[in-house]
Amino acid sequence: MPTEEILSRTALNSWKLVIDRFSQAITPLSDEQLERQVAAGRNRVRYLLGHLTAIHDRMFPLLGLGERLHPELDEAYIKSPDRALPDPVSVTDLKKAWGEVNHKLTSAFEAFTPKEWLEKHTAVSDEDFAKDPTRNRLALVMNRTNHASFHMGQAILAK
């Protein structure tokens, strides 16, 4: 297998591992467990699940992968702090959205060639990208992988 192919597969595995771990830890939780806060007065696990689903859903246009699936989550889970707005969807629908969004993203990532991983994402200008070719799709996916790990560390504190 060519070097560039192994490198991009290794990076993709990191995304897949983090998504799988989050899914295994969070999606089996009951409605009541998802209402728990990660620490006194902090975000509920349900908010973190909504937040990550919405942030990942935003990757479709950012990576040139078409339309978003769940823009209805942004108001409550990106633009507002936890509990400022009512939850826009049921727990069942939120878990389904999490699964759908990540499944569709992962399928698209698996089809990327190494060169396609290096295309620019739409949040960077042509000028900045010309100066720094590491501001590519892979950088965005690595960023979101670390962001998911960050909130996973919080979610497992809830009790």
Next chain:
Amino acid sequence: MPTEEILSRTALNSWKLVIDRFSQAITPLSDEQLERQVAAGRNRVRYLLGHLTAIHDRMFPLLGLGERLHPELDEAYIKSPDRALPDPVSVTDLKKAWGEVNHKLTSAFEAFTPKEWLEKHTAVSDEDFAKDPTRNRLALVMNRTNHASFHMGQAILAK
């Protein structure tokens, strides 16, 4: 720049970003602030700093980069839960160790060619590596990057 070179630089940037963010958030904290727990009854920030320093220090032999710098941290920060043992080093020395270990690792990573990123790490057998070439140095570094993000998410909850 060749595709394989941009891919490995992009992945290395992800490590550097996470280490920088952790350093900026945690190393300015006072001794008193480092004694705070991330949530009631949970790890102190000082324990997380010790834990990440020790885990990163273990990467030297795992990646074939020579001897460890700070094996004295393992007993208190890897093998034991927080507060089971006295802190083995002062806060000043712990912050210094964090800086040293990550600086030396990052310098070594910056010198890796794309092919060197794909060498196997010493925690995988020759047989397993032959079956799965993604169990390489890059995979280990991506894993540790996500591990640092995981604990960073917890550390910022302390107050």
